[in-house]
Amino acid sequence: MIDLLSRGLAQLPLISIIFLILWLVSMIMVPIVKWIWGDGAERIGISVGVLFQVATVVALLSAALPLWTVALLAAAIPFLGWLSEFVGCRTGFPFGRYHYTDVLQPQIGRVPLIIPLAWLMMMPPAWAVAELLVGSARPLLFALTAGVAFTAWDLFLDPQMVHWDFWRWKQPGRYFGIPLINFLGWWVVSAAITALIYAVLPIAALPLHALLLMYAITWILETVAQALFWNLRGSAIVGFIAMGTLVLLASRAL
Numbered sequence: 001m002i003d004l005l006s007r008g009l010a011q012l013p014l015i016s017i018i019f020l021i022l023w024l025v026s027m028i029m030v031p032i033v034k035w036i037w038g039d040g041a042e043r044i045g046i047s048v049g050v051l052f053q054v055a056t057v058v059a060l061l062s063a064a065l066p067l068w069t070v071a072l073l074a075a076a077i078p079f080l081g082w083l084s085e086f087v088g089c090r091t092g093f094p095f096g097r098y099h100y101t102d103v104l105q106p107q108i109g110r111v112p113l114i115i116p117l118a119w120l121m122m123m124p125p126a127w128a129v130a131e132l133l134v135g136s137a138r139p140l141l142f143a144l145t146a147g148v149a150f151t152a153w154d155l156f157l158d159p160q161m162v163h164w165d166f167w168r169w170k171q172p173g174r175y176f177g178i179p180l181i182n183f184l185g186w187w188v189v190s191a192a193i194t195a196l197i198y199a200v201l202p203i204a205a206l207p208l209h210a211l212l213l214m215y216a217i218t219w220i221l222e223t224v225a226q227a228l229f230w231n232l233r234g235s236a237i238v239g240f241i242a243m244g245t246l247v248l249l250a251s252r253a254l
Contacts, residue, residue: 004213004251011210016059023052027221031229042164043103047114053121057214061124064207072201074120077193081119084189085111094185097170104166112166118157119193122218126150127194127203128211132250139198147191149215149246154186156222156239159232176235212250219243 012020030045061070086109088095104112123146130136130146159176161167173179197203219240226236 004209004216004254007209007254011207012060013063016056019052019056019059023049023056026052050114050118050121054117057121057124060207060210064205065203069201069203076197077120077123078116080193082111082116085115094188096179096181098167100167101165122150122153123190124206125211125215126190128206128208129215129246129250131206131208132212132253136198139195143191143195146194147187150190151183151186152242152246153218154183155242156226156235158182159235160226160230163230163232209254216247219247
């Protein structure tokens with residue numbers, strides 16, 4: 001992990017380091033803000049944290065890829081993420097029957113805008129995990145592995161978002177209230193988006209160390225927050241094992 005930290009920080013341009021610090025500060029402040037202003041204040045902290053993490057990832061990509069490629073990524077990933085959520089909310093496919101509440105605003109088509117931005121902040125780090133584990137020479141295997149890395153994060157995310165009433169399931173499922181089909185849907189959709197983007201855009205120079213560091217920081221933040229502050233120890237343990245295993249395996253490939 002020390003090697004990952006040193007290599008990851010070495011790949012971060014100054015602007016990404018600034019955004020990274022702001023992201024960490026905003027996430028640390030979430031429980032403090034909730035304690036000061038009460039229930040509901042966490043949505044502000046989470047939204048700010050997502051924006052700073054997105055800014056960190058985009059700035060990082062901008063230092064390694066052509067700007068036109070980064071611009072297309074910054075448009076395509078949120079749009080495809082929004083589209084999958086838009087369809088999912090109305091049809092139940094492929095995530096199961098759920099809907100967003102009015103807590104997160106603004107929304108387009110009953111999907112909060114912060115949600116597709118969250119796809120943008122975590123998909124490139126998931127690509128880095130897949131690149132380090134299996135390489136990108138075999139596109140199908142790469143896309144499926146990236147989907148696993150992306151879905152491992154959702155083992156943290158969904159119980160937390162339901163806990164805060166950001167979205168609701170028509171019928172609660174077996175994984176801390178989340179239907180298991182949701183995770184299959186996340187895997188399929190994220191793998192499909194990865195396969196599509198890699199088929200049409202030249203993304204051969206990803207800053208793997210820095211993106212893996214982003215993935216690892218997310219893993220640590222989610223574990224600590226859920227175990228110590230949000231009383232979600234079950235998903236904290238499962239997410240810690242799932243994302244942590246991927247971090248460990250990818251780190252060994254550095």
